[in-house]
Amino acid sequence: GGGGDTATQTSQSAAPASSAPAAQGDGTLTLGTLLPQTGSLAFLGPPEFAGVDLALKEINEAGGVLGKPVTKYDTDSGDTTTNIASQSVDKLLAQKADAIIGAASSSVSESVIDKITGAGVVHFSPANTSDKFTTISDKGLYFRTSPPDKLQGRVLGDLVVADGNDTVGIMAMQDSYGTGLADQVQKTVTDGGAEVVERVDYDPKAADFSADVAKLKAKNPKGIVLIGFEETAKVVQELVKQGLPADKHKWYMVDGNTSNTNYIKMPKGTLEGVKGTIPGAAAPEEFQKKLLSVNKDLEDFSYAPESYDAANLIALAAEAAKSDAGVDIAAKLMEVSKGGEKCTSFKACVDLLKAGKDIDYEGVSGPVEFNEAGDPAVATIGIYQYGDDNKYATKALEYRTGNIAG
Amino acid sequence: MNAEEPAESKAAVTDRSAHLAGAEDAVLRCDELIAGYLPGVNILNGSDLYVKQAELIGIIGPNGAGKSTLLKAMFGLVNIRSGKVLLKGEDITNMKAHSLVSRGVGYVPQTNNVFPSLTIEENLEMGAYQVPGKFKERFEFVAELFPALAERRKQRAGSLSGGERQMVAMARALMTEPSVLLLDEPSAGLSPKLQDLVFIQAQQINKAGVTVIMVEQNARRCLQICHRGYVLDQGRNAYTGTGQQLANDPKVIELYLGTLAKA
Amino acid sequence: MPDDTMTASRKASALAAFKDMPREPGVPKPDPILVVDKVVRRFGGLTAVDVEHVEIQRGSITALIGPNGAGKTTFFNQLTGFDTADSGAWTFNGRSMNGVPAHKVVRNGMVRTFQLTKALSRLTVLENMRLGAQKQKGESFWRAMIPSFWRGQEDEITQRAEELLVRFKLDAKSEDFAGSLSGGQRKLLEMARALMVEPELVMLDEPMAGVNPALTQSLLGHVKDLREQGMTVLFVEHDMDMVRDISDWVIVMAQGAVIAEGPPSTIMSDERVIDAYLGAHHDAPLSDTELESQLQEAEAALEAEIEEETQK
Amino acid sequence: MRRAVIAFTAFLGGLIFLLAVPAHADPADCQGLRGTLKLQGQPVNGAKISVTTEGGQPVQEVTSNAQGTWDVQVKDPGKYKVTLDPSSLPANSEVRGGSNVRTPTVYEGNCSTVLFALQPKAAPGAAPEDTGQSTFWEQAAQLTFEGVNLGLIIALGALGLSLIYGTTGLTNFAHGELITLGAVIAYAFNVGFGLQLIPAAIIAIIVSGALGYGQDRLFWGQLRKRGTGTIAMMIISIGVAILLRNLIQFFFGAQTDSYTDYNTQAGIEIGPISAAPKNLWAIGIELAVLIVVGIALMKTRTGKAARAVADNPALAASSGINVDRIIRIIWASGSAIAALAGIMLGLSQSLKFTMGQDILLLIFAGVTLGGLGTAFGALVGSLVVGIFIQVSTLWVPPELKSVGALAVLIIVLLFRPQGILGRRERIG
Amino acid sequence: MDWLTIITTTVHAAIGWESVVYGLAAIGVNIHFGYTGLLNFGQAAFMAVAGYGLAVAVTVMNLPFWMGIVIGLAAAAILALLLGIPTLQLRADYLAIVTIAAAEIVRLVFRSVYFKDIFGGSDGRRGFTGDFYAMNPFPPGHYGVGPFGFDERVIWFLTVGWTVVLLSCLVVYLLMKSPWGRVLKAIREDEDAVRALGKNVFSYKMQSLMLGGIIGCLAGFFYGLYNGAVQPDIFGTEMTFFAYTIVILGGAARVFGPVVGAMVFWVLFVFVGNTLAELVRNGFIPFMTTTQVGPIRYALVGLGFILLLVIRPQGIFGDKREIAINAR
Numbered sequence A: 001g002g003g004g005d006t007a008t009q010t011s012q013s014a015a016p017a018s019s020a021p022a023a024q025g026d027g028t029l030t031l032g033t034l035l036p037q038t039g040s041l042a043f044l045g046p047p048e049f050a051g052v053d054l055a056l057k058e059i060n061e062a063g064g065v066l067g068k069p070v071t072k073y074d075t076d077s078g079d080t081t082t083n084i085a086s087q088s089v090d091k092l093l094a095q096k097a098d099a100i101i102g103a104a105s106s107s108v109s110e111s112v113i114d115k116i117t118g119a120g121v122v123h124f125s126p127a128n129t130s131d132k133f134t135t136i137s138d139k140g141l142y143f144r145t146s147p148p149d150k151l152q153g154r155v156l157g158d159l160v161v162a163d164g165n166d167t168v169g170i171m172a173m174q175d176s177y178g179t180g181l182a183d184q185v186q187k188t189v190t191d192g193g194a195e196v197v198e199r200v201d202y203d204p205k206a207a208d209f210s211a212d213v214a215k216l217k218a219k220n221p222k223g224i225v226l227i228g229f230e231e232t233a234k235v236v237q238e239l240v241k242q243g244l245p246a247d248k249h250k251w252y253m254v255d256g257n258t259s260n261t262n263y264i265k266m267p268k269g270t271l272e273g274v275k276g277t278i279p280g281a282a283a284p285e286e287f288q289k290k291l292l293s294v295n296k297d298l299e300d301f302s303y304a305p306e307s308y309d310a311a312n313l314i315a316l317a318a319e320a321a322k323s324d325a326g327v328d329i330a331a332k333l334m335e336v337s338k339g340g341e342k343c344t345s346f347k348a349c350v351d352l353l354k355a356g357k358d359i360d361y362e363g364v365s366g367p368v369e370f371n372e373a374g375d376p377a378v379a380t381i382g383i384y385q386y387g388d389d390n391k392y393a394t395k396a397l398e399y400r401t402g403n404i405a406g
Numbered sequence B: 001m002n003a004e005e006p007a008e009s010k011a012a013v014t015d016r017s018a019h020l021a022g023a024e025d026a027v028l029r030c031d032e033l034i035a036g037y038l039p040g041v042n043i044l045n046g047s048d049l050y051v052k053q054a055e056l057i058g059i060i061g062p063n064g065a066g067k068s069t070l071l072k073a074m075f076g077l078v079n080i081r082s083g084k085v086l087l088k089g090e091d092i093t094n095m096k097a098h099s100l101v102s103r104g105v106g107y108v109p110q111t112n113n114v115f116p117s118l119t120i121e122e123n124l125e126m127g128a129y130q131v132p133g134k135f136k137e138r139f140e141f142v143a144e145l146f147p148a149l150a151e152r153r154k155q156r157a158g159s160l161s162g163g164e165r166q167m168v169a170m171a172r173a174l175m176t177e178p179s180v181l182l183l184d185e186p187s188a189g190l191s192p193k194l195q196d197l198v199f200i201q202a203q204q205i206n207k208a209g210v211t212v213i214m215v216e217q218n219a220r221r222c223l224q225i226c227h228r229g230y231v232l233d234q235g236r237n238a239y240t241g242t243g244q245q246l247a248n249d250p251k252v253i254e255l256y257l258g259t260l261a262k263a
Numbered sequence C: 001m002p003d004d005t006m007t008a009s010r011k012a013s014a015l016a017a018f019k020d021m022p023r024e025p026g027v028p029k030p031d032p033i034l035v036v037d038k039v040v041r042r043f044g045g046l047t048a049v050d051v052e053h054v055e056i057q058r059g060s061i062t063a064l065i066g067p068n069g070a071g072k073t074t075f076f077n078q079l080t081g082f083d084t085a086d087s088g089a090w091t092f093n094g095r096s097m098n099g100v101p102a103h104k105v106v107r108n109g110m111v112r113t114f115q116l117t118k119a120l121s122r123l124t125v126l127e128n129m130r131l132g133a134q135k136q137k138g139e140s141f142w143r144a145m146i147p148s149f150w151r152g153q154e155d156e157i158t159q160r161a162e163e164l165l166v167r168f169k170l171d172a173k174s175e176d177f178a179g180s181l182s183g184g185q186r187k188l189l190e191m192a193r194a195l196m197v198e199p200e201l202v203m204l205d206e207p208m209a210g211v212n213p214a215l216t217q218s219l220l221g222h223v224k225d226l227r228e229q230g231m232t233v234l235f236v237e238h239d240m241d242m243v244r245d246i247s248d249w250v251i252v253m254a255q256g257a258v259i260a261e262g263p264p265s266t267i268m269s270d271e272r273v274i275d276a277y278l279g280a281h282h283d284a285p286l287s288d289t290e291l292e293s294q295l296q297e298a299e300a301a302l303e304a305e306i307e308e309e310t311q312k
Numbered sequence D: 001m002r003r004a005v006i007a008f009t010a011f012l013g014g015l016i017f018l019l020a021v022p023a024h025a026d027p028a029d030c031q032g033l034r035g036t037l038k039l040q041g042q043p044v045n046g047a048k049i050s051v052t053t054e055g056g057q058p059v060q061e062v063t064s065n066a067q068g069t070w071d072v073q074v075k076d077p078g079k080y081k082v083t084l085d086p087s088s089l090p091a092n093s094e095v096r097g098g099s100n101v102r103t104p105t106v107y108e109g110n111c112s113t114v115l116f117a118l119q120p121k122a123a124p125g126a127a128p129e130d131t132g133q134s135t136f137w138e139q140a141a142q143l144t145f146e147g148v149n150l151g152l153i154i155a156l157g158a159l160g161l162s163l164i165y166g167t168t169g170l171t172n173f174a175h176g177e178l179i180t181l182g183a184v185i186a187y188a189f190n191v192g193f194g195l196q197l198i199p200a201a202i203i204a205i206i207v208s209g210a211l212g213y214g215q216d217r218l219f220w221g222q223l224r225k226r227g228t229g230t231i232a233m234m235i236i237s238i239g240v241a242i243l244l245r246n247l248i249q250f251f252f253g254a255q256t257d258s259y260t261d262y263n264t265q266a267g268i269e270i271g272p273i274s275a276a277p278k279n280l281w282a283i284g285i286e287l288a289v290l291i292v293v294g295i296a297l298m299k300t301r302t303g304k305a306a307r308a309v310a311d312n313p314a315l316a317a318s319s320g321i322n323v324d325r326i327i328r329i330i331w332a333s334g335s336a337i338a339a340l341a342g343i344m345l346g347l348s349q350s351l352k353f354t355m356g357q358d359i360l361l362l363i364f365a366g367v368t369l370g371g372l373g374t375a376f377g378a379l380v381g382s383l384v385v386g387i388f389i390q391v392s393t394l395w396v397p398p399e400l401k402s403v404g405a406l407a408v409l410i411i412v413l414l415f416r417p418q419g420i421l422g423r424r425e426r427i428g
Numbered sequence E: 001m002d003w004l005t006i007i008t009t010t011v012h013a014a015i016g017w018e019s020v021v022y023g024l025a026a027i028g029v030n031i032h033f034g035y036t037g038l039l040n041f042g043q044a045a046f047m048a049v050a051g052y053g054l055a056v057a058v059t060v061m062n063l064p065f066w067m068g069i070v071i072g073l074a075a076a077a078i079l080a081l082l083l084g085i086p087t088l089q090l091r092a093d094y095l096a097i098v099t100i101a102a103a104e105i106v107r108l109v110f111r112s113v114y115f116k117d118i119f120g121g122s123d124g125r126r127g128f129t130g131d132f133y134a135m136n137p138f139p140p141g142h143y144g145v146g147p148f149g150f151d152e153r154v155i156w157f158l159t160v161g162w163t164v165v166l167l168s169c170l171v172v173y174l175l176m177k178s179p180w181g182r183v184l185k186a187i188r189e190d191e192d193a194v195r196a197l198g199k200n201v202f203s204y205k206m207q208s209l210m211l212g213g214i215i216g217c218l219a220g221f222f223y224g225l226y227n228g229a230v231q232p233d234i235f236g237t238e239m240t241f242f243a244y245t246i247v248i249l250g251g252a253a254r255v256f257g258p259v260v261g262a263m264v265f266w267v268l269f270v271f272v273g274n275t276l277a278e279l280v281r282n283g284f285i286p287f288m289t290t291t292q293v294g295p296i297r298y299a300l301v302g303l304g305f306i307l308l309l310v311i312r313p314q315g316i317f318g319d320k321r322e323i324a325i326n327a328r
């Protein structure tokens, strides 16, 4: 966010400092999490919390930030139907958080961004994908590691075209994530020469999806792009029921619903051959094992890498700035994310920093290179394929890296 | 008369000793009932009442005296705060209404005395809820009494006229053949012809051995047929005596009966 | 007691008006306030109301009697806009009232009470009464916010309400919630509230059912007063003593239709009315001696039976 | 610099997963356009393709190879124009959709795929190729079936709600959670204890009934005894809903899940409709339950007593009805029916802790539309709601499908304020 | 345990924006339901059209802030008319469902992709509060005592907010003790009786719906102004439910009931949530994980409401007698 003025911090640090809690730069890096424990996105909470927890564990094992262990307060972001996020931010600000990791929902983030950035605190979302945040006024304090819609949409769209689907149906969850991604896929697919014969934006809270799928069925597309979260399981049920199974039509999924847990109860082979795209260059496997050591009940891993990277980046920026004040962290975030010696873990990076080197943190979720707006500028998208056990192979078919802006 | 003559020949302002003496072998007796609806407000302020086997008792009094409350209290529909209700020696204070029904007590409320969304027939069926086997026989009986009801058996009670509802209410109570019957203004809203029927019916039921307690604003008629009467005022028994004594007591006439019916 | 000479004069004029009138259903009145023509209301197969023609004389007390289910209440409902008649027409003060919504009917001066009372439970008795007053300045949204606009009128209304409550023996209850009233008290409130409207024609649906006889008697005096003040009263009642006492004219309904009209004395000896409505005991007022004998008869019969039973 | 980063990361990826990329060239080497031409599965060789910039500057002309593929590398990212020469295609073939021009965008360091779908030329006058698309009436039939399917589930929920509302006057906002609870209990037996779904469902229904009984015995009944008003109870039910929903989330988790049995059944075609066998079974069971309960309410003594209690509890007690007992029976059966609704919903859709909450509004709509407190009204109203939701998607976007149903609710009540099967009360 | 944070956040919630917004929404509901007996479960829709009216006017139509307020008010008034004409003749419980339905329609339309260009889809609209905060007379700084206090932005918001809340209470107070209010209360009890006394019941109900709707609409403005954004999903049924809970907690048909109810509501909410979070964080509840705090907090809050209402069914200011009269 913040347009072009991220780099010039002097003007910003003056304004919010007056109203911000006095305790900026108290020597301890305090992280707040604002992630869903309740509400319709609550299933995204556990992996996100685990990502942050894992990062923190590693950071503190490596000696913490500025010589002190990092403190963390967890709060609930709820969903947009409740005002709980605002409450949570109040609490975090009262507890002198220097940076807040969250929220999962773009809409929730939007509703608290003024409050957070107004207090001179870094607002760092691991999961916001709405393009609004690129231009939002944020005093240069908003950042995100989340999967860039644009690139993923492009990669997915190209994949659909490359597979020779000349008629394509898109089912997208009706929110900024779903429609944003769907728009990009639709554009790429159309440009590539295929026809989007039906695009259904569905309400994820609907009692059932049969009518939505019936709309697709009516057009009988060759390729079906499913964009959404875990409610995709219901859509899959309907697709199979209404005679659009994956062995007759090609299905494509996105990071929100490419899951290894969501579909395993389905009959063998239901998802065989289905392709899904997930941002990030690394195989999820290793990282997932580490996550399970933090939370053994974890079933879903969405946005865990992004959350992990967010926490690491904040810690590194604080270390680089030699300050735990939000504005100082923000000023250094771009710097540690790119241009310099590459490193992939907090420990390695912090050692380089201590050695006086310029670093470039390479995350689990991707290379994470922030642009002026605090958005990742470059990303890698992996393309995965399901086997007949309804799980996707941890080896990607292919990785594509590209500029998000295009 | 079957009932014992009270000691005095004039209607007497109540006196506990008379009550205690009379209540010895009563079927149903209430002792110093205190009851009310709202916290801290007592409507009954220690009323006594007894009724003997096969007696017909009338309760009259001004509006708001607590007559209906007394019946409801006996029937377990208003919480009794102190005092006792005994049925054939058994303590039934605050006992649930449905248990009283199974002990042979019947009750016709003053207001809201039908099930509006049930048909007339279903209303009567509910009257015979605890003795479903007898429904047919009893239905024929009440159908004879109130032919208007039998004709309309499929009509929902909610659409009935005021008087028709009253008939349903009365008929409902007659479905069970109770041994003690509490009637709260059974004649209100009925045509004169049917009022007669109600009073005659009450007497006949009573003659058949049923103990009847009847609250009436048609006070003169009530006192004419009852063995004994109570005049209730402000939650207390103001006067008791035989029906005739009360009907002729000038004080009672002035305060409660009025002279209109005689004019 | 109200002014006797006045009473005499109004009552006399009412009686004079009725004196030579033919005793037949639908007879025209010299000065009708309400004229009803061919009102029909059916519920499914049942014709609840089928009134050919009826007129109500201004300034009189008219009783409407008839067996249960005759259609009296339904008839009231049609006239006051609470139900829509299948067909028919009626005029009040010469103005047609078909399809006029209930509240406008009242504003025209015709008010009714409900047989099954409608107390406004969580308003006090006094507030119930105040509500009845018409043309209150404080009932308009904007003026309501400035108390000085309506304070004076409110005081007047309150005074009038309190006077009525005393008459209806509800003064002790005036600050209690109407929902806590007994059945009879609700009837009284219902009627008193209707009188707060100060209508030209008041239609009372069984106002005295369940009201203590002594109080009924005193209230009848009040009703007669109303007539003296020029109000027209139309009431439904099953209490023949009351009908006989105060009504100038009686209309009899049965099965939805008006079957007879006439002064009370004549009506009560009408064969058909006795047959359909009054029953044997009411062919004439019971005298004291008759009462005695009836009572004794009943008692004798009773004793005999009881003896029989005890002997068994 | 950015380019270098991309190259590097891609290189890393490529290093590790060298073997995983069979089809395409290393993406790092690719910046341009490519495609594969196929006609009925066979590659088309020798088709001419010319690429120009957006402005019309020619870039390159290529011909497809034996695999049907072609590939054009460009220097600058940006929009390009790709034209396929139709005359170079095999005879009797054409580009689908007619246009032989594409305008794709090339992004830095990436190749974009361009598709020309080919098809045999249709003989003039011949019937158009069957694309497997369905007609309006086929869609309408399918949607009506889905409407019945959904409507009956709503009806089960509505019946339970209506029973409890009818007898106690309680507008139970926690009814959605009773539905979820039933589904989740069945899940616990099915997934947790490994029971087959049918016995698990039966146990869940019984357990739910018992819980409903207990709920009234220990909670609602006590409130009634204290004379708590229906409005206060309604608000309390909102509290109960919040409590239950979050407890369910605590134990069940926030994810979407499904039963192990009958999961993702393939549909069978019945005329224009495709339906999973489980749907047909569900419809049968639901109809049976609805009709049996409806008739029981109309005809049995307990059913009539329940309606009597609904009308006037004090009078019901005076008639010898044990009001508390009737209410508990109703709570037990209402909860059991809610559980059945939940299981059916979980079976046809999936389980989630918000499933009941999400369908509650439709249930309310169904109950209201039919006429409050009537069992058959709940059935009729719910069917109308269900069918309307689904069929309305023929005209309105699916995201707004509930809008149609809710609008119908409002419109129907405009003309029948007492609901479809409701009855008006008399005045006076 | 960080008691200081728990206490400051709790106090802030009690006097903060939550109480302003929910208090206003509840005042509206109190007029509808508490005084008139209209079970309007569509209060969220009034807030939504107001918030969106302002937001769309400013961001899409580029109108000045005050025009946005006017448009928001007009939208609420029109909604009241549209909602009222078909529904006000319905029985109370039917009205409840129909108004929920109407509110859901409004929300779904605001949310839809179809109208995204106007209403912004599920993300809603933001960026319309500039003029409001530009009017802020408070110089930048911290206002408050010790740990309790707000920055200039919030204190400006709260000054305006509480002024409006108190003005609304004053209006309600004046109206409800007037004969006008008496008619409303009478309608709540039995509309036929009121009709029989010559009052135009429909007109009064409509006035009540309008008044309550407009006060609810103020709540919508304040929600948007504080958060700087309006989103469709915040205006869901939950919002209305909470407003009702607040009314009942405070005591229906009491002037200050909704305000105090809102404060109690948020105190309970924040206190329970933050205490629980702190307990878990400090390891006092070892079996619970961070992610489980959220649901348990809600569960406890639900339990809290239940207990409050079980213990005091008439609410904080309510009259026990009224409840007794009302009982079935």
Ligand SMILES: Nc1ncnc2c1ncn2[C@@H]1O[C@H](COP(=O)(O)OP(=O)(O)OP(=O)(O)O)[C@@H](O)[C@H]1O
Pocket: B037, B038, B043, B061, B062, B063, B064, B065, B066, B067, B068, B069, B070, B110, B217, C179, C180, C181, C182, C183, C184, C185, C210, C212, E325
């Ligand atoms: N539900 C109630 N709540 C509160 N008070 C009540 C209630 N019902 C009756 N009361 C009060 O109790 C008193 C006695 O009422 P009750 O109904 O017993 O009178 P009653 O003697 O039957 O009069 P009536 O002849 O008019 O029927 C009245 O003053 C009334 O105000």
Ligand SMILES: Nc1ncnc2c1ncn2[C@@H]1O[C@H](COP(=O)(O)OP(=O)(O)OP(=O)(O)O)[C@@H](O)[C@H]1O
Pocket: B159, B160, B161, B162, B163, B164, B189, C043, C046, C048, C066, C067, C068, C069, C070, C071, C072, C073, C074, C075, C115, D425, D426
């Ligand atoms: N809504 C309705 N549906 C069906 N029948 C009705 C309806 N309303 C009234 N009736 C029938 O119409 C007839 C007339 O009823 P109405 O209430 O007018 O009688 P009434 O003369 O007032 O009797 P009462 O003296 O008992 O009050 C009755 O038989 C009643 O059952």
Ligand SMILES: [Mg+2]
Pocket: B067, B068, B069, B110, B184, C182, C183, C184
């Ligand atoms: Mg009584």
Ligand SMILES: [Mg+2]
Pocket: B161, B162, B163, C072, C073, C074, C115, C205
């Ligand atoms: Mg009548």
